Amino acid sequence: MRKRVLFAAIFVLGLFGSAAADETCQSPFLPKVTGQEDYLYVWTLGVKGVGDGNDSIVTVDANPKSAGYGKIIHRAPVPGRHEAHHAGFTDDRRFLWAGGLDTSQIFVFDVGTDPAKPRLVKTISTFVKDTGGMVGPHTFYALPGRMLISALSNAQDGSGRTGLAEYGNNGKFIRAIWMPKEAPYGYDVRVNVNLNRMLTSSFAGKKNYMRPFGELIKDGEAMKNFGDSVIVWDFHARKPLQVLRVPGAPLELRWALLPNHNYAFTATALTGQLVLIYQQEDGTWATKNIAEIGANIPVDISIAPDDSKIYVNSFGDGTLRVYDVTNPFEGKLIEQVKLGEMANMVSSSWDGKRLYATNSLLSQWDKPGDYWLKAYNWEGGKLVAKFTTDFNAVGRAHIMNLNSKAFGPRAARTAPGDRRLSAHAAPR
Amino acid sequence: MLRRAKLALALLVGLAAAPGAAAAHEALSLEDEFVKGVFSPKFVPPVPGSYELPAVKRVAGFVLRDSTGRAVNTREITAGKVAVVSFIYTACPERLGCPLASVALQDLQGRLKDEGLHRDVVLLSISFDPGRDNPARLAKYARVYGADLAFWRFMTAPSSRVLEDVLEGYGQDRAPVYDSRGRFTGRYSHVLKVFLVDREGDIRNIYSAGFLVPDLVVNDIKTVLAGPARR
Numbered sequence: 158m159r160k161r162v163l164f165a166a167i168f169v170l171g172l173f174g175s176a177a178a179d180e181t182c183q184s185p186f187l188p189k190v191t192g193q194e195d196y197l198y199v200w201t202l203g204v205k206g207v208g209d210g211n212d213s214i215v216t217v218d219a220n221p222k223s224a225g226y227g228k229i230i231h232r233a234p235v236p237g238r239h240e241a242h243h244a245g246f247t248d249d250r251r252f253l254w255a256g257g258l259d260t261s262q263i264f265v266f267d268v269g270t271d272p273a274k275p276r277l278v279k280t281i282s283t284f285v286k287d288t289g290g291m292v293g294p295h296t297f298y299a300l301p302g303r304m305l306i307s308a309l310s311n312a313q314d315g316s317g318r319t320g321l322a323e324y325g326n327n328g329k330f331i332r333a334i335w336m337p338k339e340a341p342y343g344y345d346v347r348v349n350v351n352l353n354r355m356l357t358s359s360f361a362g363k364k365n366y367m368r369p370f371g372e373l374i375k376d377g378e379a380m381k382n383f384g385d386s387v388i389v390w391d392f393h394a395r396k397p398l399q400v401l402r403v404p405g406a407p408l409e410l411r412w413a414l415l416p417n418h419n420y421a422f423t424a425t426a427l428t429g430q431l432v433l434i435y436q437q438e439d440g441t442w443a444t445k446n447i448a449e450i451g452a453n454i455p456v457d458i459s460i461a462p463d464d465s466k467i468y469v470n471s472f473g474d475g476t477l478r479v480y481d482v483t484n485p486f487e488g489k490l491i492e493q494v495k496l497g498e499m500a501n502m503v504s505s506s507w508d509g510k511r512l513y514a515t516n517s518l519l520s521q522w523d524k525p526g527d528y529w530l531k532a533y534n535w536e537g538g539k540l541v542a543k544f545t546t547d548f549n550a551v552g553r554a555h556i557m558n559l560n561s562k563a564f565g566p567r568a569a570r571t572a573p574g575d576r577r578l579s580a581h582a583a584p585r
Numbered sequence: 586m587l588r589r590a591k592l593a594l595a596l597l598v599g600l601a602a603a604p605g606a607a608a609a610h611e612a613l614s615l616e617d618e619f620v621k622g623v624f625s626p627k628f629v630p631p632v633p634g635s636y637e638l639p640a641v642k643r644v645a646g647f648v649l650r651d652s653t654g655r656a657v658n659t660r661e662i663t664a665g666k667v668a669v670v671s672f673i674y675t676a677c678p679e680r681l682g683c684p685l686a687s688v689a690l691q692d693l694q695g696r697l698k699d700e701g702l703h704r705d706v707v708l709l710s711i712s713f714d715p716g717r718d719n720p721a722r723l724a725k726y727a728r729v730y731g732a733d734l735a736f737w738r739f740m741t742a743p744s745s746r747v748l749e750d751v752l753e754g755y756g757q758d759r760a761p762v763y764d765s766r767g768r769f770t771g772r773y774s775h776v777l778k779v780f781l782v783d784r785e786g787d788i789r790n791i792y793s794a795g796f797l798v799p800d801l802v803v804n805d806i807k808t809v810l811a812g813p814a815r816r
Binding site: 185186188248249251300301302303323325326327329331332350351352353354391393394395396 | 626627628630631635636637639640641642756758776778780788791792793795796801
């Protein structure tokens with residue numbers, strides 16, 4: 158019954174049908190969870206010898222009023238290990254697409270029928286063939302009726318030359334767009350609909366990201382093969398407009414959310430800079446290093462909903478840093494929390510009151526140790542620890558996607574792979 | 586310019602009238618800011634034909650009833666034309682949902698006529714609510730939005746089953762909304778989507794609230810009229 162109240166409440170607020178996101182980094186084409194989230198879906202690396210050893214979507218209960226608060230309440234494994242990394246919702250939040258950076262397989266989970274229990278309904282095994290050789294599907298970004306996917310590498314030489322791919326929500330391949338020659342790398346992709354601008358960032362190819370980290374950093378030649386660019390695109394035309402040089406592997410991109418805030422942020426993993434990407438008066442784009450994060454491998458960032466803060470998680474020293482970016486041209490470090498030996502993803506709730514973090518980066522790069530998800534709340538101007546979810550029995554926690562009971566159960570009538578033909582459909 | 590102003594005004598009125606809840610006041614005001622941002626396109630859409638709109642999926646024709654009560658196959662209506670298809674229901678209370686889609690189609694109707702494209706294009710509004718939206722109700726709704734019925738057609742499904750097939754065909758979600766006692770409120774939740782369908786029946790673009798910009802839709806229509814999707 159409560160489910161329905163929540164459901165009604167969210168829709169009464171007129172949020173469905175509006176362009177929105179739950180986590181502040183989600184696609185503007187997604188409806189969002191504006192209040193308390195119920196679930197965190199964690200796309201979790203399988204570890205040999207740990208349980209069934211498979212990658213899985215792990216559901217953590219995130220509602221403090223629930224008996225299962227902070228606990229793993231469900232696990233949906235996929236067959237095998239694929240280098241589970243990122244995942245994203247379709248535009249109607251009924252499905253969650255999750256990618257494997259090693260095998261380039263894409264797993265589609267139904268999260269609409271029972272949001273507590275994601276169910277694997279489709280596997281796309283043709284990504285490399287569909288795209289003409291892209292490898293490592295990374296960001297899954299909802300467009301209306303479609304999924305935009307940024308890849309990391311290619312099948313030909315395992316380098317960072319790669320591109321973007323689009324699939325229909327039904328799993329049908331639509332198109333592939335290779336990165337321009339002068340900036341071939343890929344990593345994240347995010348859209349600003351007001352400006353019709355899309356940003357892509359750059360990381361490294363499979364021969365780097367699947368190589369043991371200790372070995373990689375000693376190989377001077379290999380260390381040269383990291384991306385150094387952010388590309389500004391005409392989103393609607395899907396055409397690159399400008400290549401911005403941002404040395405040191407700029408990873409996650411976060412657009413500011415408020416009107417007239419025509420800027421975004423990224424952080425460079427190898428050079429430890431917090432970088433502002435901003436539109437200049439003449440309409441072109443430029444970058445500015447706004448804070449020195451340090452040589453601690455910043456890997457993920459999250460933006461506060463009012464654009465006042467950027468959260469940075471660093472893999473190297475396991476620390477969460479909070480920067481005041483009220484003046485986006487100057488980041489001020491205002492808070493630091495030591496999360497553990499290493500830290501990876503960080504996600505803010507839409508209302509900005511809660512923060513979640515995980516600590517696995519890549520199977521070949523992780524340090525030995527504990528794997529967890531940690532939750533913090535802003536209370537009295539401080540980040541207060543709320544719970545730690547132990548992942549050691551299920552694998553290593555990477556990306557988190559927030560969801561609400563309000564988005565289910567919903568009729569999943571257009572499930573990918575659903576081949577039911579309409580008796581009333583007339584052929585065209 | 587007048588139409589654009591009208592569209593903007595309708596959106597602002599919609600925002601001002603959007604229901605709120607005290608408990609969610611902070612989040613809502615933020616949401617308002619965000620939504621205002623979304624409806625402030627600050628770009629000139631790319632020139633028609635300078636970009637590609639590959640086929641997203643193919644949709645079939647469906648036998649529905651129009652606002653005169655006649656059974657019509659949508660394939661007949663769209664034959665040889667580019668179709669702009671939206672899903673609405675007349676009781677929709679969400680200002681940023683169905684009314685927004687219909688205001689946008691109203692705006693498009695005028696623009697396409699001004700540009701002499703109305704012979705090549707048809708607008709189609711299909712009801713989410715076949716139980717209530719009978720032909721008479723749709724005819725009234727059409728009048729409210731000043732629809733030229735020769736150009737902008739309103740359709741309703743003969744049954745929920747047919748509607749489900751249509752929704753599945755387009756990839757449009759819809760879920761009934763229930764109150765705290767489990768009673769149907771008469772409302773449906775749905776992501777606002779408007780579909781651009783070419784003469785071959787391929788969906789070439791899908792617009793949701795943030796990207797339902799009439800200038801952009803007109804350019805897309807011109808792009809699609811120039812030829813079928815590359816395969």
